[in-house]
Every structure is written in structure tokens, then in C-alpha cells.
Amino acid sequence: MTLYENLAIRLREHIELGFYKPGDKLPSVRQLAKEHGVSISTVQEAYRQLEQELLVEARPKSGYFVSAQKQDNLPSISRPPQRPLEVSQWEEVLNMLMIRSRTDAVQLQHAMPDMKAPTLKPLLKDLTKQDPEIGLGYSDIRGTEELRTQLCRLAVASGCQLHPDDLVITSGCQEALSVCLRAVTEPGDIIAIESPSFYGSMQAIKAANLKAMEIPTHPGTGISLEALELALDQWPIKAIFVTPTCNNPIGYTMPEDKKEQLYRLAQSYDITIIEDDIYGDISFQFPRPKTIKSFDTDGRVLLCSSFSKSIAPGMRVGWIAPGRYRDKVTHIKYVSSSMCPVMPQLAVAKFIRLGGYAKHIRQMRQNYEKQRDQLLKAIKTYFPKDTRVSFPDGSFILWVELNQHIDSMKLMKKCREHGVGFAPGPLFSATGKYRNCFRLNYSEQSSEKREWAIKSLGEVINTFQPQES
Amino acid sequence: MTLYENLAIRLREHIELGFYKPGDKLPSVRQLAKEHGVSISTVQEAYRQLEQELLVEARPKSGYFVSAQKQDNLPSISRPPQRPLEVSQWEEVLNMLMIRSRTDAVQLQHAMPDMKAPTLKPLLKDLTKQDPEIGLGYSDIRGTEELRTQLCRLAVASGCQLHPDDLVITSGCQEALSVCLRAVTEPGDIIAIESPSFYGSMQAIKAANLKAMEIPTHPGTGISLEALELALDQWPIKAIFVTPTCNNPIGYTMPEDKKEQLYRLAQSYDITIIEDDIYGDISFQFPRPKTIKSFDTDGRVLLCSSFSKSIAPGMRVGWIAPGRYRDKVTHIKYVSSSMCPVMPQLAVAKFIRLGGYAKHIRQMRQNYEKQRDQLLKAIKTYFPKDTRVSFPDGSFILWVELNQHIDSMKLMKKCREHGVGFAPGPLFSATGKYRNCFRLNYSEQSSEKREWAIKSLGEVINTFQPQES
Numbered sequence: 001m002t003l004y005e006n007l008a009i010r011l012r013e014h015i016e017l018g019f020y021k022p023g024d025k026l027p028s029v030r031q032l033a034k035e036h037g038v039s040i041s042t043v044q045e046a047y048r049q050l051e052q053e054l055l056v057e058a059r060p061k062s063g064y065f066v067s068a069q070k071q072d073n074l075p076s077i078s079r080p081p082q083r084p085l086e087v088s089q090w091e092e093v094l095n096m097l098m099i100r101s102r103t104d105a106v107q108l109q110h111a112m113p114d115m116k117a118p119t120l121k122p123l124l125k126d127l128t129k130q131d132p133e134i135g136l137g138y139s140d141i142r143g144t145e146e147l148r149t150q151l152c153r154l155a156v157a158s159g160c161q162l163h164p165d166d167l168v169i170t171s172g173c174q175e176a177l178s179v180c181l182r183a184v185t186e187p188g189d190i191i192a193i194e195s196p197s198f199y200g201s202m203q204a205i206k207a208a209n210l211k212a213m214e215i216p217t218h219p220g221t222g223i224s225l226e227a228l229e230l231a232l233d234q235w236p237i238k239a240i241f242v243t244p245t246c247n248n249p250i251g252y253t254m255p256e257d258k259k260e261q262l263y264r265l266a267q268s269y270d271i272t273i274i275e276d277d278i279y280g281d282i283s284f285q286f287p288r289p290k291t292i293k294s295f296d297t298d299g300r301v302l303l304c305s306s307f308s309k310s311i312a313p314g315m316r317v318g319w320i321a322p323g324r325y326r327d328k329v330t331h332i333k334y335v336s337s338s339m340c341p342v343m344p345q346l347a348v349a350k351f352i353r354l355g356g357y358a359k360h361i362r363q364m365r366q367n368y369e370k371q372r373d374q375l376l377k378a379i380k381t382y383f384p385k386d387t388r389v390s391f392p393d394g395s396f397i398l399w400v401e402l403n404q405h406i407d408s409m410k411l412m413k414k415c416r417e418h419g420v421g422f423a424p425g426p427l428f429s430a431t432g433k434y435r436n437c438f439r440l441n442y443s444e445q446s447s448e449k450r451e452w453a454i455k456s457l458g459e460v461i462n463t464f465q466p467q468e469s
Numbered sequence: 470m471t472l473y474e475n476l477a478i479r480l481r482e483h484i485e486l487g488f489y490k491p492g493d494k495l496p497s498v499r500q501l502a503k504e505h506g507v508s509i510s511t512v513q514e515a516y517r518q519l520e521q522e523l524l525v526e527a528r529p530k531s532g533y534f535v536s537a538q539k540q541d542n543l544p545s546i547s548r549p550p551q552r553p554l555e556v557s558q559w560e561e562v563l564n565m566l567m568i569r570s571r572t573d574a575v576q577l578q579h580a581m582p583d584m585k586a587p588t589l590k591p592l593l594k595d596l597t598k599q600d601p602e603i604g605l606g607y608s609d610i611r612g613t614e615e616l617r618t619q620l621c622r623l624a625v626a627s628g629c630q631l632h633p634d635d636l637v638i639t640s641g642c643q644e645a646l647s648v649c650l651r652a653v654t655e656p657g658d659i660i661a662i663e664s665p666s667f668y669g670s671m672q673a674i675k676a677a678n679l680k681a682m683e684i685p686t687h688p689g690t691g692i693s694l695e696a697l698e699l700a701l702d703q704w705p706i707k708a709i710f711v712t713p714t715c716n717n718p719i720g721y722t723m724p725e726d727k728k729e730q731l732y733r734l735a736q737s738y739d740i741t742i743i744e745d746d747i748y749g750d751i752s753f754q755f756p757r758p759k760t761i762k763s764f765d766t767d768g769r770v771l772l773c774s775s776f777s778k779s780i781a782p783g784m785r786v787g788w789i790a791p792g793r794y795r796d797k798v799t800h801i802k803y804v805s806s807s808m809c810p811v812m813p814q815l816a817v818a819k820f821i822r823l824g825g826y827a828k829h830i831r832q833m834r835q836n837y838e839k840q841r842d843q844l845l846k847a848i849k850t851y852f853p854k855d856t857r858v859s860f861p862d863g864s865f866i867l868w869v870e871l872n873q874h875i876d877s878m879k880l881m882k883k884c885r886e887h888g889v890g891f892a893p894g895p896l897f898s899a900t901g902k903y904r905n906c907f908r909l910n911y912s913e914q915s916s917e918k919r920e921w922a923i924k925s926l927g928e929v930i931n932t933f934q935p936q937e938s
């Protein structure tokens with residue numbers, strides 16, 4: 001990490017945390033150089049980098065200013081309670097998981113990909129063409145070598161050099177993260193997480209008898225490193241759990257240098273990072289963003305992923321690159337569910353090997369990006385003016401923040417009657433915050449259905465909206 | 470539990486623990502009646518029951534005597550250390566799991582069923598005939614209703630009345646027992662187990678930060694209730710974990726009244742029972758033995774099972790009947806691996822519904838019983854005279870106890886060179902005991918291969934045998 005990168009990160013954080021607001025003048029180059037004891041050119045380099053990221057603008061003769069945001073109605077930076085807490089909300093999560101929706105309803109609550117895409121056909125055909133006898137016995141508890149080999153090939157795109165022996169196959173990403181949590185902690189330990197966070201990982205924290213420390217998170221660039229460092233100073237945090245690429249539920253991707261900085265922070269406090277990369281392959285950037293794991297030189301990052309978002313969740317094929325925790329991870333994976341079924345692994349391995357997977361995700365990326373824009377447009381059209389909404393640069397979900405007087409749990413009941421489902425905000429908080437938020441899916445529905453659903457949602461929201469004077 | 474049943478249990482225990490040896494005269498009816506403050510007819514009823522079990526014999530005019538055992542060379546009653554201990558032996562287990570055996574070797578180490586049986590054909594055909602699209606999405610985290618309904622039908626044979634809502638589908642029995650352990654304990658708790666015990670359950674105890682309290686176990690009738698009661702008096706035991714029907718590794722089935730007595734014991738100490746019934750359907754008795762769960766009136770028994778032994782482990786279809794722990798079990802199952810793949814569940818449900826499963830296990834029971842007898846005969850022929858061996862009344866594995874000077878870990882290395890694998894005894898102990906024991910499988914091999922393997926094993930064992938004078 002060079003001096004200017006370091007400075008850029010600090011400046012970015014100050015902007016993200018709102019110390020400088022869009023349009024504000026930033027300190028002069030001279031002033032910053034003096035303050036930080038660095039050279040003028042270092043400061044200039046830092047500002048140039050932030051310019052490239054469209055975070056600041058240079059105005060000739062007047063200096064640097066905070067840009068008007070890429071999207072001017074991003075949700076606010078989260079401000080969770082600054083202490084470790086037990087995770088609640090299981091009942092709410094269960095309720096959502098158990099909903100038997102009306103078949104005529106538009107279900108925007110699930111994080112399920114489009115599974116009707118023609119690019120999936122070769123995989124599906126192959127699944128039924130296999131000889132079922134090859135999958136009958138017990139097999140390698142780490143998963144089939146064929147699949148682990150293909151995963152190593154895929155990992156190159158995210159900046160990782162892995163060996164098949166560095167991987168353990170799991171029943172989806174959920175098992176991966178649950179196993180990793182148990183592998184790196186003792187009961188009672190504290191885990192730092194983004195806020196909001198995926199409910200499945202928070203419930204895994206709860207089930208492993210751990211506490212969650214939610215860290216303020218920027219809707220465009222992810223977890224606040226300053227807030228995280230503060231928390232690391234104050235609490236005996238054992239591990240950091242993040243979904244830094246196409247985050248669920250918000251959709252942001254942490255900039256690469258911020259990922260590296262997060263890794264350095266973990267190094268300097270000698271703690272581990274569990275990185276959930278489940279949406280990484282359907283980032284709209286090409287080549288896809290690097291993982292934190294790609295910076296890992298001492299094995300402290302445990303990467304978790306699965307094909308649940310890039311292919312289909314029903315495959316239940318996930319994996320862990322456990323770094324230095326391989327032996328512990330193998331033990332806990334074995335006791336958790338022994339080995340995984342062989343046939344889906346072989347089918348996926350072949351799908352990757354023959355190029356079908358690359359073709360499929362290329363198509364999906366294009367579709368989802370278009371569908372995101374359609375959804376954003378519909379929200380702008382039908383939702384109240386004060387609605388804030390995230391701008392995912394990958395995945396097929398986004399995060400909506402309504403007027404803070406609106407209760408998404410009540411809204412959900414009402415909307416269900418109208419035949420539209422969504423995932424209410426409190427599921428994504430350890431303590432039931434984000435009551436005025438919810439998550440929407442834009443992967444599955446036709447654009448007409450989606451528009452209809454957003455229109456209906458908008459109408460219901462309007463009946464909840466406080467009267468403006 | 471009537472008075473005479475109670476008395477029968479105490480007498481049986483005294484015989485099992487060796488207070489009375491085969492051939493010993495037992496106390497007179499009059500004497501026992503006085504000692505226990507019960508009527509003469511109660512004692513007579515108790516003796517009659519033990520007679521039926523072939524445990525005692527009445528000799529006209531002389532009273533009751535302990536029978537010569539059904540099989541006179543059963544392994545000894547186990548005598549594990551009488552205190553809670555951490556489970557070790559993971560490296561040894563991993564070594565066995567990771568063996569890449571020579572393909573020409575006879576593998577007697579796995580607990581895998583015969584998967585070449587023609588009665589499996591309808592299931593296999595059905596697996597490939599399914600439309601793969603039905604299995605793509607997320608589905609009910611408790612498993613498909615179709616399968617849960619069929620499992621309720623099967624449960625009737627083991628004496629249980631269950632509702633589909635009382636069941637949670639898991640990735641095999643390993644996930645079932647791992648989830649149950651976590652659902653009923655806090656880290657640091659003590660679990661009472663049989664000794665020897667299946668290594669997968671012991672490693673799950675280890676991974677859940679629990680301690681194992683091994684209880685002396687009789688090779689014909691299972692865990693000693695007297696020793697268990699003593700342990701319950703002395704230690705804050707949280708749950709009892711048993712495989713009482715066709716036990717792995719020994720093969721015994723606890724008599725039905727002893728199962729009920731175990732349940733009453735759990736009631737009186739207000740603790741839970743985790744019952745592993747994975748081999749229950751391939752008991753040689755017909756109708757199959759009742760489960761402990763069948764006596765459960767207050768929901769304190771968590772039944773775990775899977776089709777890994779009755780169909781094939783690669784299906785990874787298991788389940789839990791969690792009783793009063795349903796909510797906790799559902800939570801932990803969700804965080805452990807989210808839902809299970811749908812297609813194997815539907816195929817198995819159909820296999821049961823159309824009668825294919827009943828037909829299959831009927832055939833398997835017959836085959837395995839015949840194969841057991843072949844194996845016992847081969848052992849008698851080729852192993853040293855002082856070999857002791859269990860007499861499984863179900864399943865396809867048995868337990869061999871050699872002269873105590875023989876080390877099965879060393880033996881294993883030697884035998885592998887000769888192309889024969891087995892599961893060494895220390896894997897089945899929390900602390901690496903049973904070094905002179907091992908487990909053999911008799912499900913898969915042709916009878917010629919099996920005989921050849923036992924002959925080779927016998928030859929190697931003979932080179933280890935201490936010289937007799």
C-alpha cells in the first residue's frame with residue numbers, strides 16, 4: 001500500500017461517512033500535504049485516484065470538490081449500535097422462508113437467479129444423462145477432484161492462484177459460511193459484519209453462539225474501514241465477515257484498494273476474514289472484481305461461495321478456500337454433513353470445463369444489468385419522491401430505503417394481499433433495524449410483471465406515506 | 470413399566486455386567502421376592518421373560534441358571550474410563566476417510582450397503598427420468614412434503630405416530646445428528662454415549678465443543694443402564710446419544726423393554742435422548758424393532774436416520790424427528806446448509822410410495838443375514854481360536870476382538886499391503902481404546918472375495934499372534 005493509496009482511502013472514508021457532503025470543497029493540496037506529512041505530489045496522486053472513481057471533481061482555479069453522487073438518492077450510510085450483540089430476527093426469517101406464496105403473486109423476496117435461461121440447457125441435459133450409479137457410494141469428503149480442479153481455473157479470474165487441495169466442496173454457500181464461522185471461532189467470540197447483512201450469515205453467527213458487531217457501511221463502497229478500525233481497537237473481535245463483491249442486500253462492490261486495505265487491517269490486528277463471494281461471478285464489471293482472497297499471502301482469508309446465484313440454488317454446490325484453516329474446516333465439514341452428492345458436482349465441473357458456464361454468466365450479466373435499469377426506472381416512476389435506492393454493480397437484488405415513518409413489516413402484509421412479495425429490512429439487521437427498508441429481486445420476472453409489481457407496491461406505499469404539507 | 474419388567478431389567482444387567490457368569494446359579498425365587506419386596510409371581514414372571522430371551526435357563530428342581538451365551542465368543546463388555554472426556558482420534562478417522570484404496574483391494578472398512586441389488590433399479594431409473602428443472606430453486610427448508618409424508622408411513626413400523634410437520638429432512642444422518650447435538654446442548658456440556666461408538670457422532674461431539682462420557686456397553690444388549698444411572702448421578706449429563714438398533718460397530722439391538730427403561734431413565738433425570746436409527750430398517754427381525762422414539766410421550770427423543778444404509782449413502786437423504794426441539798432443530802438445520810436438494814427426495818418418496826423400498830429392504834435383510842453367517846464361519850475357520858466376534862442381528866457390519874496384545878493400527882498397515890482394508894478399533898473410542906478390535910463389512914463383496922479376504926486377514930493376524938506355550 002503506497003502513501004497516496006493510504007491517503008485516498010482516508011479521504012474516501014471521510015466522504016463516505018458524510019464529513020464532506022456532495023458539492024463541498026475539499027482541503028487544498030498544500031494543506032493536506034502538511035497535515036499528513038506527505039509530499040504535494042502524493043496528495044495530487046490521491047486526488048487523481050478519487051477523481052477516477054468519480055468521487056471528487058477538480059474545478060479549475062478553485063481546487064477539489066466532492067462530486068454530486070453517481071446516483072443522487074443512494075440509501076444512507078448505516079449507523080448500527082456500536083457494540084457486539086446477539087442476533088435476533090429468526091422468527092421473521094423463518095416466516096419469510098416458510099411463506100407459501102400465491103402462485104399468481106410476483107415474488108420479489110427471493111434471491112434466486114433466472115433459471116429459465118437457455119444457456120443453462122447443456123447443464124440440465126447433462127444432469128439427467130449421468131449414470132446414477134456413479135453417485136451411490138461415499139466419496140471424497142472434500143468433494144470431487146474434477147470440480148475442485150475447475151474451481152481453481154475459475155478462481156484465476158478473481159486474482160487467486162489455488163490448488164485443488166486448497167478447496168473443500170460444501171452444500172451451498174450457507175454450509176460454507178457456517179463451517180468457516182465454526183472453524184475460526186470459539187463460542188462467545190465477536191464477529192464484525194457489514195450492516196445490513198445477509199440474514200443467513202447472521203443466523204449462522206447466532207447458531208454458533210457468537211456475537212455480531214455491526215459496522216457502519218456505505219451503500220456504494222461497503223464497510224467503513226475507519227469504523228471497523230475503531231471497533232477493532234475497542235473489542236476483541238475474532239473475525240471479519242464480509243460480502244464485498246455485489247453485496248447482499250445492497251449490491252455495492254468494495255473498490256479493489258479498499259479490499260486490500262481491509263486485508264492489511266486484518267493482518268495488523270491478526271484476525272481472520274471470511275469472504276462471501278457468492279455473487280462475484282455475476283458482477284457487471286469485466287473482468288470480474290478481485291476478491292480479498294486474492295491479496296491473501298498468509299492464509300487468513302476463508303473464501304466462501306456457491307453456484308446458487310450464478311447457476312441455481314437447488315444444485316446445492318458450494319465451496320470453501322479455507323487458507324490456513326484447511327484441517328479445521330475439513331473436520332467441521334465432515335461432521336456437518338459428511339460428503340456432498342457427487343452427481344451435481346460432476347455436472348457442474350463439466351459445464352465449466354466445456355465453456356458453458358462462462359457463456360451462461362456472460363449472458364446473465366447482460367440481462368441483469370438491463371433488468372436493474374428497468375427496475376430503477378420503475379421505482380423512480382412509481383415510488384414516492386423521497387425513496388432512496390441502491391445502485392448494484394452486479395447481482396440481481398437491490399435495496400430500497402423509504403421514508404423513515406414507513407414500517408416495511410406492516411407494508412409487507414398489505415403488499416402480500418396485493419400479490420407482491422419482498423424481503424423486509426429487519427431481516428438484514430442483527431437487532432431488527434431497517435424497518436423502513438426492503439430488498440427487491442429483479443432476476444426472474446418478465447419486465448411487464450416487474451413493472452406491474454412496482455406500480456402496485458408504489459400504490460400501497462403511497463397509502464402509508466405520511467401526509468406532506 | 471411393571472414390577473416384573475423392572476426386576477427383569479435389573480437381573481439382565483447383573484448378568485450382562487458379569488456379576489453372574491454363564492452357568493452360574495441365580496438367586497432363588499423366594500430370595501429375590503424378599504430382597505425386592507415383590508411377590509413370588511412377579512419374580513417368576515421376570516425369570517420367564519429372561520428365559521424367553523435365552524438369557525437364563527430353568528433347570529428342573531434346581532432353579533434358574535445363566536445360559537451359556539447364544540454365541541460363546543462375544544466381545545467383552547466394554548469398560549471405558551468413567552469420566553467425561555474430549556474426543557480425540559480425528560487424524561485416524563481422516564486417514565481412513567482419505568484412503569485411496571487399490572482398486573483390486575477388498576474393502577471391508579466402509580459401512581456401505583450393497584448398491585448393486587436389482588431391487589434398486591426402479592429408484593435409479595427414476596432419478597434420471599426426473600425433469601431437472603423441478604430441482605433448481607430454493608424449496609422448503611424442512612424438505613419436500615412428499616418425502617416427509619412417506620417417512621411418516623414408514624415410521625409406523627417402528628412404533629411411531631408422526632405427522633409430516635414433525636420431520637426435518639437433512640443431508641444424511643451425519644447432518645441429522647450434528648444438528649440435534651447442537652440443538653440440545655450448550656458448549657461444554659456432557660453427552661453420554663455407548664462404547665464403542667460410531668466415529669462420526671463422536672467427532673460431531675468434538676466439533677460442537679462437548680465432552681463424551683463413554684458408558685460400559687454389552688455386546689449383545691447395548692448400553693448398561695446401571696452404569697448409565699451411576700453416571701447420571703455423578704455428572705451433569707445433558708443428553709444420551711445411542712444407536713440402539715443394529716448398533717454401529719457392534720450390531721446388537723437393545724431389547725424393547727430395555728429401550729423403554731432407557732426412556733424412563735431419561736425422563737427421571739429430565740434429559741434428552743438422541744437416537745440414531747440408521748440401520749433400523751435392515752434389522753433381521755420382522756417386524757423391525759421398535760425405536761426408543763416409539764415410547765416418547767413428551768418429545769424428549771430426537772430420532773435421526775437416513776437412507777444411507779438401506780439404499781445408498783450417495784443419495785444424502787436423511788431426517789430428524791425432533792420432538793419438542795423442532796424449532797431449534799429447524800433453525801440449526803437452516804444455518805447448517807439451508808435446504809436439501811429436491812430431486813433425490815422426490816425419487817426416494819416415490820420409491821417408498823410404490824412399494825419398491827419395502828421390497829428392497831426385504832431382500833437386503835435376507836442377503837445380509839446370509840452374508841453374516843458366511844462371514845462368521847470364515848472368521849471361525851481362519852482367525853485365531855481366541856478371537857471374539859459380535860453377532861449382529863441386523864446391518865452389514867460386525868466387530869472383532871482379537872487377543873489383547875494385537876495392535877489393529879499396525880495390523881491395518883500390514884493388511885493394506887495384502888489388499889484388505891478394515892476399520893480399526895480406536896476410531897470407535899473417544900480416547901483411542903479398542904486397539905485390539907476392528908470392524909468388518911459384509912455387504913458388498915462376493916462370498917468368494919470375502920472368504921479370500923478373511924483368509925488373508927487371518928494369515929496376517931497369525932503373524933501378530935503372541936506365541937502360545
Ligand SMILES: Cc1ncc(COP(=O)(O)O)c(C=O)c1O
Nearest residue numbers: 111172173174198248306308313
Ligand atoms: C450473500 C449470501 N451468502 C450465502 C447465501 C446462501 O447461499 P446458498 O444457497 O448457496 O447456500 C446467500 C443466499 O441467499 C447469499 O445471498
Ligand SMILES: Cc1ncc(COP(=O)(O)O)c(C=O)c1O
Nearest residue numbers: 580641642643667717775777782
Ligand atoms: C450409526 C451411524 N450414524 C450415522 C452415519 C452417517 O450416515 P450418513 O451417511 O447418512 O450421513 C453412519 C454412517 O456410517 C452410521 O453408521
